[in-house]
Amino acid sequence: MSAEPSSREMRGQPRPGERAVARTVLDAPDIARALTRIAHEIVERSRGASDVVLLGIPTRGVPLARRLAERITAVEGTPVPVGALDITMYRDDLRLRPARALAHTDIPPGGVDGRTVVLVDDVLFSGRSIRAALSALEEVGRPRAVRLAVLVDRGHRQLPIRPDHVGKNLPTSLREQVQVLVEEVDGRDLVLIAGGEEP
Amino acid sequence: MSEHPATWLLSGVRPLGGAACDLLLRAGSIAEVGPAGSLGAAGAEVLDGDGLVALPGLVDLHTHLREPGREDAETVETGTAAAAVGGYVAVHAMANTDPVADTAGVVEQVWRLGREAGHVDVRPVGAVTAGLEGERLAELGAMADSAAGVRVFSDDGRCVSDAVLMRRALEYVKAFDGVIAQHAQEPRLTEDAQMNEGELSGRLGLRGWPAVAEEAVIARDALLAGHVGSRLHVCHVSTAGSVDILRWAKSKGWRVTAEVTPHHLLLSDELVSTYDPVYKVNPPLRTRDDVDALRVALADGTVDAVATDHAPHPVEDKECEWAAAAFGMVGLETALSVVQDAMVDSGLLDWAGVADRMSVRPARIGRVAGHGRALAVGEPAHVTLVDPAARRAVDPATLASRSRNTPYAGMSLPGRVVATFLRGRPTQLDGKLTS
Amino acid sequence: MKRHLLSAADLSRDDALLVLDTAEELARVSDRAVKKLPTLRGRTVVNLFFEDSTRTRISFEAAAKRLSADVINFSAKGSSLSKGESLKDTALTLEAMGADAVVVRHSASGAPHRLATSGWIGGSVVNAGDGTHEHPTQALLDAFTMRRHLGPLTDRRVIIVGDVLHSRVARSNVLLLHTLGAEVTLVAPPTLLPVGVETWPCAAAYDLDSVLPKADAVMMLRVQRERMGAAYFPSVREYSRRYGLHAGRLGVLPEHALILHPGPMNRGLEITAEAADGARSVIVEQVANGVSVRMAVLYLLLGGSEPG
Numbered sequence: 021m022s023a024e025p026s027s028r029e030m031r032g033q034p035r036p037g038e039r040a041v042a043r044t045v046l047d048a049p050d051i052a053r054a055l056t057r058i059a060h061e062i063v064e065r066s067r068g069a070s071d072v073v074l075l076g077i078p079t080r081g082v083p084l085a086r087r088l089a090e091r092i093t094a095v096e097g098t099p100v101p102v103g104a105l106d107i108t109m110y111r112d113d114l115r116l117r118p119a120r121a122l123a124h125t126d127i128p129p130g131g132v133d134g135r136t137v138v139l140v141d142d143v144l145f146s147g148r149s150i151r152a153a154l155s156a157l158e159e160v161g162r163p164r165a166v167r168l169a170v171l172v173d174r175g176h177r178q179l180p181i182r183p184d185h186v187g188k189n190l191p192t193s194l195r196e197q198v199q200v201l202v203e204e205v206d207g208r209d210l211v212l213i214a215g216g217e218e219p
Numbered sequence: 220m221s222e223h224p225a226t227w228l229l230s231g232v233r234p235l236g237g238a239a240c241d242l243l244l245r246a247g248s249i250a251e252v253g254p255a256g257s258l259g260a261a262g263a264e265v266l267d268g269d270g271l272v273a274l275p276g277l278v279d280l281h282t283h284l285r286e287p288g289r290e291d292a293e294t295v296e297t298g299t300a301a302a303a304v305g306g307y308v309a310v311h312a313m314a315n316t317d318p319v320a321d322t323a324g325v326v327e328q329v330w331r332l333g334r335e336a337g338h339v340d341v342r343p344v345g346a347v348t349a350g351l352e353g354e355r356l357a358e359l360g361a362m363a364d365s366a367a368g369v370r371v372f373s374d375d376g377r378c379v380s381d382a383v384l385m386r387r388a389l390e391y392v393k394a395f396d397g398v399i400a401q402h403a404q405e406p407r408l409t410e411d412a413q414m415n416e417g418e419l420s421g422r423l424g425l426r427g428w429p430a431v432a433e434e435a436v437i438a439r440d441a442l443l444a445g446h447v448g449s450r451l452h453v454c455h456v457s458t459a460g461s462v463d464i465l466r467w468a469k470s471k472g473w474r475v476t477a478e479v480t481p482h483h484l485l486l487s488d489e490l491v492s493t494y495d496p497v498y499k500v501n502p503p504l505r506t507r508d509d510v511d512a513l514r515v516a517l518a519d520g521t522v523d524a525v526a527t528d529h530a531p532h533p534v535e536d537k538e539c540e541w542a543a544a545a546f547g548m549v550g551l552e553t554a555l556s557v558v559q560d561a562m563v564d565s566g567l568l569d570w571a572g573v574a575d576r577m578s579v580r581p582a583r584i585g586r587v588a589g590h591g592r593a594l595a596v597g598e599p600a601h602v603t604l605v606d607p608a609a610r611r612a613v614d615p616a617t618l619a620s621r622s623r624n625t626p627y628a629g630m631s632l633p634g635r636v637v638a639t640f641l642r643g644r645p646t647q648l649d650g651k652l653t654s
Numbered sequence: 655m656k657r658h659l660l661s662a663a664d665l666s667r668d669d670a671l672l673v674l675d676t677a678e679e680l681a682r683v684s685d686r687a688v689k690k691l692p693t694l695r696g697r698t699v700v701n702l703f704f705e706d707s708t709r710t711r712i713s714f715e716a717a718a719k720r721l722s723a724d725v726i727n728f729s730a731k732g733s734s735l736s737k738g739e740s741l742k743d744t745a746l747t748l749e750a751m752g753a754d755a756v757v758v759r760h761s762a763s764g765a766p767h768r769l770a771t772s773g774w775i776g777g778s779v780v781n782a783g784d785g786t787h788e789h790p791t792q793a794l795l796d797a798f799t800m801r802r803h804l805g806p807l808t809d810r811r812v813i814i815v816g817d818v819l820h821s822r823v824a825r826s827n828v829l830l831l832h833t834l835g836a837e838v839t840l841v842a843p844p845t846l847l848p849v850g851v852e853t854w855p856c857a858a859a860y861d862l863d864s865v866l867p868k869a870d871a872v873m874m875l876r877v878q879r880e881r882m883g884a885a886y887f888p889s890v891r892e893y894s895r896r897y898g899l900h901a902g903r904l905g906v907l908p909e910h911a912l913i914l915h916p917g918p919m920n921r922g923l924e925i926t927a928e929a930a931d932g933a934r935s936v937i938v939e940q941v942a943n944g945v946s947v948r949m950a951v952l953y954l955l956l957g958g959s960e961p962g
Contacts, residue, residue: 106679109693109721109953119655119958121672122679159688413763418850424763424787424822427849493771494764538742538772540762542785 042199045190046211051171054187055084058169059091061185066136069096071164073132075105077141077153078123083204084171085140101128105139105160110152125156132161138185142200144170147181172211174198225643231255232268232604234594236570242273244600247642252596266648268604271637274574276308276601278581278590280371280400280478281454281526282551284310284341286332287325288317293531293621295332295341298551301529301620303338303646305551306603306636309582309590310339310529314346315376321346321357323365330367337654338646342587345369347388347399351377356388363395370586373400375454376501378436380406385440389449396586398450398476401440403461404502408432413542415488415503423492425541428503430458437461441468441475452584453477455528457502459512466521476584478526479513481550481557486510486626496537496544497626500530517576518567524581527554531622549620553613555605556632563607564633570607578603600643609635619652655954658770658779662790662829670833674798677943677950683720684946694723697956700753701727702744703782704760709917709941710782710792714757717948723956726751741765745774753777755956763787778955786820792916793826795947797834799940800871803912808835811868815841815897816875816924817886819848823916824875828856839865843897845886862897863906871912874899874925890923899929912936 046054063069069092076085082104089102106123114120139153150168157166169185174192192198192213201210229242234252241258243251251258279302285293293301295312302310312329314320320329326343333341345362349355351374362369372392379385379401388399409432414420416427437453441464444451456462456477468475482500487507490498498504516522530547537544550557558577562568568576582591592598612631615623639646645653655672656664665673683689699718701711711727718725730744741760748756755778758766763785770779783789797807804810812831818824818840831838838856840847851858859865866872877893887893894900899913907913913925913935921927930937 109691109957114693114957115959117959119954119956122676124679125682155692159690160686416849418853421819421848421850422825422854424785424825426786429849494767495771540741540760540765540768542762543741 042212042214044210045172045198045213046188048209051187051209051211054171055087056091058185058187059088059095062088062138062167062169063092063095065167065184069100070098071135072100072138073128073130073135073163074100074102074138074140075127075157076102077139077149078104078106080142080200080202080205081140083202084142088140088169101130103128105153105156107149107152107156110155112148112152127160132157132163134162134164136165136167137163138167138169140169142171142202143198144168144173144183144186145176147177147179150181151179171200172198226263227640227643227645228258228260228263228265229268229273229602229604230258230265232271232273234273235574236272239269242594242602244602244640244643247600249594249596249598249600252594266604266638270608271604271606272570273594274306274570274603274605275578275591275594276603276639276641277306277555277577278585278587279307279310279527279529279551279554280452280524280581280585281375281480282310282312282529283315283531283547284312284329285316285531287328291533295329296336297619297621298529298531299333299336299338299341300652301549301551301618303639303641303652304619304636304650305553306555306605306639307551308339308601308603308639308641308646309342309587310551311342311344311371311585313375314344314373315351319346319350320344321349321351323358323361323367326362326367326369327365338652339641340587340590342371342585343367343369344371344373344375344400347372347374347379348384353377353379353381353384356384356391359388359391359397360395363392363397370395370397371400371452371584372397373402373454375400375402378402378404378406380436382439382443386443386447389444389451390447393449398452398584400452400454401436402454403433403436403440405432405435408435412503413499414491415505417488417506419488419491423494425491430460430505430509433458433502434460434464438464441465441473444468444475445471445473448474450474451476455480455483455502455526456513456516456522457483457505457509459509462512462516462521465516469521476523476580477521478524478581479517479522480528481525481554481561482548482626483513484510484517484525484561485557490626494541496539496541497548497624497628499541499544499546500548501546514561514565514567517562518572523576524584525554525558525577526581527551529620531620532624534623537624547624549618549622549625552618552620553625553627553632555603555636556611556634557627559607559634560632600640602640603636604638606635606637607633609633611635657955657960659790659951659955660767660770660779660781661788662793662826662833664790665830665833667833670794670797670830673794673947673950673954674801676954677794677798677946680949680953681943681946684942689720690722691720692722693953693957694718694721697723697754698752699723699725699755699757699952699956700748700751701725702730702748702756702758703728704730704758704765705783707759707783710759713941713944714782714948716945717952720945721949721952723952726753741768742772742774745769745772749775755780755952757782759783761785780951780955783822785822787822788826789822790826790830791944791948791951792823793830794951795940795944796827796873796914796916797830798943798947799914799936800912802939802943803936804870807831810836810870811839812836813839813841813865813869813872814875815862815872815899817846817877817881818842818851818875819846820878820881821875827873828854832856841865841897843887843893863903866903866906867908869907869911871914872899872907873914873916876916876918877920877924894923898924898926900926901928904929904932907934914940917941
């Protein structure tokens with residue numbers, strides 16, 4: 021198995037032979053606070069959120085985008101369009117594993133043309149998923165600007181991509197696994213780190 | 220021809236699978252028979268036959284040698300070489316060559332080519348109808364009177380479907396003790412047919428070949444043969460229903476005989492689901508129930524003989540889509556092994572029975588003088604030695620036949636033909652031709 | 655998924671649902687301005703058609719192009735059965751060209767199977783209709799079309815009417831619909847039902863009127879002109895009367911029931927214009943859905959690593 025941290029689904033799985041001892045990095049209240057802060061940053065950065073569209077990257081980016089939308093709506097008083105952007109068909113590592121099922125792409129009715137799209141993902145790692153998301157977005161429309169919000173940035177970028185909004189910067193070794201659990205998918209909110217050296 | 224000496228001592232062989240004994244072959248005949256170790260070897264080449272079963276040399280009623288016309292598939296030389304390797308000492312060369320063997324000239328040519336090759340006695344089969352066209356009788360008498368001495372007549376590959384023509388042919392050959400070997404296939408019921416009609420043909424989308432298309436013709440011909448008192452031989456019987464009809468016809472005392480191919484004794488139609496045309500054959504592979512019925516019928520004598528229907532085809536006629544492929548399988552070099560597997564090792568038939576179905580009765584049906592005789596002093600020395608304890612994986616590349624279309628490729632089969640003697644001389648030893 | 659799609663029986667229930675779900679997502683791509691996806695860039699799909707079928711070829715071609723594959727159309731009509739070796743020669747040519755997938759249409763049953771198992775080519779083989787055997791992508795698009803209207807097909811009643819004996823569409827549909835949990839009834843005159851149909855995972859009936867009232871979908875099969883002189887039925891008029899979908903039968907068919915036809919139709923023979931063009935007909939949708947379903951199949955066969 022290559023060290024290239026490019027496949028999202030494997031991010032949470034300890035590699036064979038590694039210890040699966042997991043350590044909590046963020047608990048549910050930490051995640052809630054981080055999302056609230058990001059929501060406020062988005063509003064500030066966009067001077068209100070009137071042209072913002074939130075697009076979550078499946079799987080866990082989608083519920084995170086919805087939660088951000090709820091928070092922004094609460095602050096601004098008007099609903100923020102939120103949707104999902106599947107990147108499977110744009111990935112650069114498709115040939116490395118059997119064909120994957122597609123996730124749902126759901127572009128809000130107003131589209132993305134001329135708007136500020138905020139891509140939402142759970143973990144930022146190599147940057148390849150975001151590269152794929154930018155390609156996917158290109159075929160959906162022409163946003164005025166694209167920003168990136170992630171719950172965890174664990175470093176080790178392989179492409180010139182940086183996040184605009186980060187819940188937590190988490191320095192990691194390449195041997196470590198970062199796992200984000202969200203209530204809507206996994207039944208609880210938690211960010212874990214496993215593998216690598218014990219602290 | 221052969222550089223081997225004319226005198227051979229086969230020591231310790233088991234005639235028809237019985238007690239071990241010595242056979243001395245001299246001047247084309249079986250000169251002496253004695254208990255194992257009893258015969259002296261002075262002047263004779265000795266073949267240590269310990270553990271080998273000795274059979275009267277095998278006789279095939281149904282071989283396609285393809286010459287003249289399709290020398291790319293087989294020649295008399297290569298086909299009879301394959302026959303010798305398979306333990307045969309005589310073969311009946313089918314008439315569907317190009318030109319068709321429907322005149323004295325063609326049958327004599329085939330007969331002469333067989334003599335020149337020297338591997339086996341070639342008995343040409345004459346066509347029943349001119350050009351196999353099913354319209355008028357070929358010159359049956361001329362072929363019978365020719366040097367080839369034809370006694371078996373067949374339009375094999377095609378059915379003599381016209382009832383009047385079939386009746387006349389059956390009657391006519393009585394004049395010279397001939398037999399009509401019918402390829403029983405009702406043509407309208409089998410137009411563009413590809414495989415046995417049944418659940419599988421429906422699923423695979425291949426045009427079905429109903430059992431009734433064979434059985435209806437056999438029933439009609441048996442009734443005709445009974446009516447005119449003639450000899451009828453039924454080629455490559457393939458269904459349980461045909462067996463029932465034959466059993467009934469024989470119970471009437473009619474002069475009806477029948478053959479079954481080795482492949483119909485072993486293989487069934489499930490193989491077609493591979494769509495590999497190596498399993499495409501006429502008549503088609505039938506169901507497991509048919510296979511079982513054919514085995515029982517061969518064991519009880521309802522079916523008289525095993526005949527190979529050795530049908531060589533060049534590789535391009537088989538390496539294609541099913542519907543485009545030619546019908547047929549090669550069989551001379553695997554026949555005895557398949558019969559051992561299907562009949563002997565299963566306990567249905569002993570070696571005496573094998574000798575009867577693969578030598579004695581075929582020779583009698585074909586009126587082949589000097590063949591299918593007992594392994595006794597004074598008889599012609601046609602002997603096949605088989606090692607029943609051996610096993611081999613069939614490798615198409617090693618076949619003596621010019622063609623490779625064997626359905627047994629890679630399959631492990633019991634038995635190995637160790638030597639074949641024709642008139643006291645080996646035609647092959649250990650699978651290697653002697654001439 | 656297996657490496658090849660030769661028969662609808664190659665698809666497990668999970669495989670079939672994966673194809674249909676994937677097609678559902680891909681159908682949305684067809685609705686946007688940019689219909690192209692980069693997924694199969696650099697891969698080569700060969701449409702190998704030994705039999706004319708412009709509709710099916712165009713559908714596969716559109717599917718492959720929307721996934722950015724290179725498409726080579728190879729029409730070998732007429733050259734196969736006359737000279738047997740050409741299937742092999744053609745296959746070796748395609749292999750030399752580096753075909754990643756071969757979509758094959760052939761008048762001989764089993765020809766795609768032969769291509770896939772002979773070792774002549776290394777790529778995936780997709781059966782686009784072989785003789786009277788199967789047409790699995792047609793069955794997938796039929797199932798896709800029905801599912802869009804009826805929801806999950808479990809326990810849904812589907813009637814397939816007509817020349818089942820010679821129909822690859824019927825064979826594939828029976829297998830796939832059974833896998834998806836639907837109840838299939840074949841309706842045809844006894845002469846046009848295959849021997850052994852009682853062993854198929856479906857029911858069979860001779861009387862259309864008795865089964866129509868309970869149908870959720872009815873699929874009319876084309877009656878080939880060449881069957882007409884071959885004593886399968888006495889006359890076209892009698893066939894239409896007993897097995898055609900006409901105005902009288904539309905009244906018996908439930909309101910929600912769908913009408914399908916794999917095309918091309920013999921209007922006035924197995925189906926009247928009123929049935930083909932009415933509100934319950936989804937025949938035009940079938941064509942559009944064909945592209946999405948074939949995109950899904952090509953993506954799932956070629957989009958990932960080589961299946962093990």
